Amino acid sequence: MSKKKEITKAKLDFKTDWAYAPAPEDSGHISLKKQYDLFINGEFVKPNSKKYFATYNPATEQKIAEIAEADEKDVDKAVKAARKAFEKWSKLSGKERGKYIFRIARLMQERAREFAVIETMDGGKSIRESRDIDVPLAANHFFYNAGWADKLEYAFPNRNPKPLGVVGQIIPWNFPLLMAAWKIAPALAAGNTVVLKPAETTSLTALKLAELIRDSGLPNGVVNIVTGAGKTGAAIVNHPDINKIAFTGSTDVGKLIQRSISGTNKKLTLELGGKAANIIFADAAIDQAVEGIVNGIFFNQGHVCCAGSRLFVQESVADIVIRKLKDRMETLIVGDPMDKNTDIGAINSKEQLLKINEYIKIGKNEGAEIYQSSCAIPSKGNFCRPTLFLDASQSHRIVQEEIFGPVLTVQTFRTIEEVIEKANNIPYGLSAGVWTDKGSKIFNLTNKLRAGVVWANTYNKFDPASPFGGYKESGFGREGGLHGLMPYLNL
Numbered sequence: 001m002s003k004k005k006e007i008t009k010a011k012l013d014f015k016t017d018w019a020y021a022p023a024p025e026d027s028g029h030i031s032l033k034k035q036y037d038l039f040i041n042g043e044f045v046k047p048n049s050k051k052y053f054a055t056y057n058p059a060t061e062q063k064i065a066e067i068a069e070a071d072e073k074d075v076d077k078a079v080k081a082a083r084k085a086f087e088k089w090s091k092l093s094g095k096e097r098g099k100y101i102f103r104i105a106r107l108m109q110e111r112a113r114e115f116a117v118i119e120t121m122d123g124g125k126s127i128r129e130s131r132d133i134d135v136p137l138a139a140n141h142f143f144y145n146a147g148w149a150d151k152l153e154y155a156f157p158n159r160n161p162k163p164l165g166v167v168g169q170i171i172p173w174n175f176p177l178l179m180a181a182w183k184i185a186p187a188l189a190a191g192n193t194v195v196l197k198p199a200e201t202t203s204l205t206a207l208k209l210a211e212l213i214r215d216s217g218l219p220n221g222v223v224n225i226v227t228g229a230g231k232t233g234a235a236i237v238n239h240p241d242i243n244k245i246a247f248t249g250s251t252d253v254g255k256l257i258q259r260s261i262s263g264t265n266k267k268l269t270l271e272l273g274g275k276a277a278n279i280i281f282a283d284a285a286i287d288q289a290v291e292g293i294v295n296g297i298f299f300n301q302g303h304v305c306c307a308g309s310r311l312f313v314q315e316s317v318a319d320i321v322i323r324k325l326k327d328r329m330e331t332l333i334v335g336d337p338m339d340k341n342t343d344i345g346a347i348n349s350k351e352q353l354l355k356i357n358e359y360i361k362i363g364k365n366e367g368a369e370i371y372q373s374s375c376a377i378p379s380k381g382n383f384c385r386p387t388l389f390l391d392a393s394q395s396h397r398i399v400q401e402e403i404f405g406p407v408l409t410v411q412t413f414r415t416i417e418e419v420i421e422k423a424n425n426i427p428y429g430l431s432a433g434v435w436t437d438k439g440s441k442i443f444n445l446t447n448k449l450r451a452g453v454v455w456a457n458t459y460n461k462f463d464p465a466s467p468f469g470g471y472k473e474s475g476f477g478r479e480g481g482l483h484g485l486m487p488y489l490n491l
């Protein structure tokens with residue numbers, strides 16, 4: 001708390017169309033420190049190693065701030081604080097816990113503009129998405145779970161719901177604040193205490209959340225936020241006094257975590273990668289479906305685990321769908337994430353941009369026909385044009401592997417049996433989309449697609465009340481809704 005120096009004071013231009021709960025005391029100022037410490041036991045403390053790493057704005061490549069790197073000793077300190085806090089927190093009545101969680105939700109709404117701007121600066125997503133989706137949804141997760149805190153006995157009748165203890169939570173960089181909310185809100189509502197690690201490239205909104213939590217008066221040690229890279233995450237996973245690990249990230253790291261906790265008593269939920277089929281039938285409303293394809297793959301630069309990254313179009317409408325899709329792609333604006341007209345912001349990191357470009361090369365070598373929108377992209381920063389691979393086939397790596405960028409593969413199909421088989425023939429099983437005028441087809445498909453979430457005539461719709469999670473290599477356990485509380489309770 002020593003260096004309270006503000007390095008950025010941005011006046012924003014979207015005051016008038018601010019859609020979500022503008023607060024009277026929202027100053028419109030963005031307060032950022034030059035250096036961020038670890039949030040342990042209700043205060044910001046220096047890391048044991050005294051090491052800091054830089055976080056950058058991926059659109060400008062400018063350094064924003066320095067972030068503390070937590071080692072095993074710091075993680076141990078955080079777990080001890082959480083263990084001590086658990087004694088009191090778990091004994092509070094659900095009604096009291098709920099009051100604290102409601103307060104966090106309210107404070108987040110009041111500071112929504114600041115959260116949105118920092119999310120966009122640090123991660124590269126368009127300000128429209130941070131403002132209209134990430135931040136309001138994050139607040140909604142706290143509201144929703146606050147409501148359950150005093151109703152757990154009714155939600156799980158005759159099952160004597162009890163919290164697990166100290167939970168370790170590790171989150172990725174694609175929805176930094178939202179993933180923190182998905183994790184922290186149900187854990188607290190269930191009576192657990194938390195040690196959370198955000199991703200290395202996007203720690204800032206989690207640290208702003210730490211400030212907000214401190215201001216909310218939540219008892220010290222109930223939420224601890226430790227920053228760092230993979231090693232810090234591993235220290236949480238391997239700490240002997242953690243009762244549960246909740247991880248969202250890549251399938252590779254998920255497998256590693258599962259291996260390293262096997263043989264312990266730790267509980268585990270894994271939300272991993274995806275490669276969703278977005279299926280367009282000939283009887284679909286074509287223009288709506290094209291909007292759904294665009295939203296499915298280009299939302300958040302395609303850095304979305306449930307992105308509709310494999311398009312299946314019924315052969316008889318393939319030509320018209322692809323023509324309309326190309327036309328629509330030409331209208332997408334790629335560029336400055338802080339401009340509210342921007343549709344596709346910056347790729348989160350240099351590393352991720354390299355990975356996407358590598359897959360684009362692989363796709364070309366595999367023989368699929370590439371189409372990229374002709375839009376201008378900034379010469380500086382990490383940007384990628386929206387990209388299609390036409391005539392992709394099931395055996396292509398670009399069809400089988402998660403790219404996590406604005407790249408869509410296109411395949412055609414004739415019959416419903418064929419598309420079900422192709423959609424399921426993949427290691428992942430997180431989500432899918434179906435576009436058709438026929439309800440019977442929707443019901444038929446939703447039962448046969450091996451995916452945790454299936455959207456019908458819409459895509460990428462999220463709500464705190466609906467459970468989210470995968471099958472197969474997309475992980476196990478659910479987040480959101482009542483199902484999302486279960487992994488935080490002994491029932």
Ligand code: NAP
Pocket residue numbers: 170171172173174197198199200201228229230231232233234235237248249250251253254256257270271272273274304305306402404430469470474475
């Ligand atoms: P990642 O590399 O697996 O990282 C996820 C988190 O784990 C980060 O905080 C990371 O730290 C940390 N980590 C890395 N190595 C670790 C280790 N050995 N032990 C413990 N923690 C470790 O994934 P990402 O690249 O950040 O995120 C993209 C992936 O997440 C995609 O595959 C995407 O599909 C998936 N995802 C899934 C969902 C879902 O709900 N199913 C939601 C969002 C994203 P550092 O980043 O600091 O190294």
Ligand code: MG
Pocket residue numbers: 055056057058121122123201202
């Ligand atoms: Mg950054």
